Amino acid sequence: MRQRMSDSEHISRKSGQQQRDAKISDSVKARRCAALAVMDVVANGKALELALAETEDYAGLEARDRAFARAIAATVFRRSGQIKAVLKPFVRKKPTARVQAVLQTAVAQIVFMDVPPHAAVSETVDVLKSVKTTQGFANFANAVLRKVVEEGKPLAAATPPKANIPGWIRGEWERTYGKIPMTKIAVQLIKDPGLDLTVTQKREDLAAATGGTPVGRQSLRLKSIGDVTALPEFEAGTWWAQDLAAAQPAQILMRQFSEVKNLRALDMCAAPGGKTLQLAAAGMEVTAVDKSGGRLKRLEENLARTKLSANVVQSDALEYEAEPFPAVLLDAPCSATGTFRRHPDVLHNRSPKSVADLVRLQDKLLPKAASLTAPGGVLVYAVCSLQPDEGLPRIAKFLDDMPDFRLIPISSLPGLDLPPDRFEGGVVRTLPSDMPKSGGLDGFFIAALRREA
Numbered sequence: 001m002r003q004r005m006s007d008s009e010h011i012s013r014k015s016g017q018q019q020r021d022a023k024i025s026d027s028v029k030a031r032r033c034a035a036l037a038v039m040d041v042v043a044n045g046k047a048l049e050l051a052l053a054e055t056e057d058y059a060g061l062e063a064r065d066r067a068f069a070r071a072i073a074a075t076v077f078r079r080s081g082q083i084k085a086v087l088k089p090f091v092r093k094k095p096t097a098r099v100q101a102v103l104q105t106a107v108a109q110i111v112f113m114d115v116p117p118h119a120a121v122s123e124t125v126d127v128l129k130s131v132k133t134t135q136g137f138a139n140f141a142n143a144v145l146r147k148v149v150e151e152g153k154p155l156a157a158a159t160p161p162k163a164n165i166p167g168w169i170r171g172e173w174e175r176t177y178g179k180i181p182m183t184k185i186a187v188q189l190i191k192d193p194g195l196d197l198t199v200t201q202k203r204e205d206l207a208a209a210t211g212g213t214p215v216g217r218q219s220l221r222l223k224s225i226g227d228v229t230a231l232p233e234f235e236a237g238t239w240w241a242q243d244l245a246a247a248q249p250a251q252i253l254m255r256q257f258s259e260v261k262n263l264r265a266l267d268m269c270a271a272p273g274g275k276t277l278q279l280a281a282a283g284m285e286v287t288a289v290d291k292s293g294g295r296l297k298r299l300e301e302n303l304a305r306t307k308l309s310a311n312v313v314q315s316d317a318l319e320y321e322a323e324p325f326p327a328v329l330l331d332a333p334c335s336a337t338g339t340f341r342r343h344p345d346v347l348h349n350r351s352p353k354s355v356a357d358l359v360r361l362q363d364k365l366l367p368k369a370a371s372l373t374a375p376g377g378v379l380v381y382a383v384c385s386l387q388p389d390e391g392l393p394r395i396a397k398f399l400d401d402m403p404d405f406r407l408i409p410i411s412s413l414p415g416l417d418l419p420p421d422r423f424e425g426g427v428v429r430t431l432p433s434d435m436p437k438s439g440g441l442d443g444f445f446i447a448a449l450r451r452e453a
Helices: 007-023 028-042 050-054 062-076 080-087 095-113 117-129 134-155 167-177 177-189 203-210 250-256 274-281 293-306 352-371 392-401 421-426
Strands: 196-198 214-216 220-221 238-240 266-267 285-290 309-314 325-331 375-384 405-408 429-432 445-449
Touching: 007 375, 028 050, 028 095, 050 062, 062 080, 062 095, 080 095, 080 134, 095 117, 095 134, 117 134, 134 309, 167 177, 177 266, 196 203, 196 274, 203 214, 203 220, 238 274, 238 293, 250 274, 250 325, 250 375, 250 445, 266 274, 266 352, 274 285, 274 293, 274 325, 285 293, 293 309, 325 352, 352 375, 352 392, 375 392, 392 405, 392 445, 421 429
Parallel strands: 266 285, 266 325, 285 309, 325 375
Antiparallel strands: 196 220, 196 238, 214 220, 375 445, 405 445, 429 445
């Protein structure tokens, strides 16, 4: 009979692992963090940033090594189908989940990140050697990765970008948007995204200082993300990071009024607060509601930095009560698949069940938002999702159930060059493949609704 490990044996083993860790380099630790995070995202549905933060070594790494770990893991999710195609000829029998994740992170480096092959191979082998349960796979990985160095890039090039999107999502997108648009969307996944800023003053001056390009009515697009705190005017608070598409719901809401200054507005599910900042910057009296204390803290920090004010309320939106507002914005919790340009992990930590659960929540939040909309007021509903069930069907159901609301048709978005079919049915559907010359934008669904007076 197998005996339980004694406390002294457990301490001894843990001490042995700590001694081994003390001998390995930070670059090996960064690679190990990336592999562990990839496993966690896939197995437990966590967001990549959270999965990375919860790995043992991540917090102790230098910023450069943390960024390296993040880049490796993100590349695995951007190139998942191609990485599997590269490994398939060389891995006959599927290894353990941990070894598989380590191999995927190595292929990401060798084939797509231009990491020197010898470094990627040798340090990946060191990752396996650093953990007792994977030490026996070190020679196997070494042999596989040497073949990847020789043949990996042609194998990846022969695999179309759409293979990087999980099959159930790819099928929904092809049925909804068409095969050719689906291919264009997939191309955006393998591109490094830029950074959009919503700018409240002197946009042209900030463009000159950063080399950014003005896009839309209020945004500035930079070619790479980098350290946002190091950008000009960060401390002055004249801008905040916000995707161009994410800036549209608040702009649509404000355009429904001849005067917005001092107008009461409710931002439901508000954190981290980009839309709250937009409404507050326009002079509206904003109440921002969200149930997450941690995310609201970030909203309050952004309000302080931008020198804007709002009434911040920590509450479940479904339980919040107040005198109805003339302007209500509901950016509902959703699958967030439209944000894959910056968060490729969202395509791998979602499932049909999780989307169905979110749809049920959206069907509760919309009537709640309606109850908080004053007669004659405007309710804007938005989701940063490309899943069709989270879009028009939710509005159709809502209008069937709420006869005192009418759709406000939207036929264009000022400053955005979008094809006419993005506005079919009087709603807005942006795709990541839109505006390709300037770098694309997030996938959003937006509808505007007016309550009869």
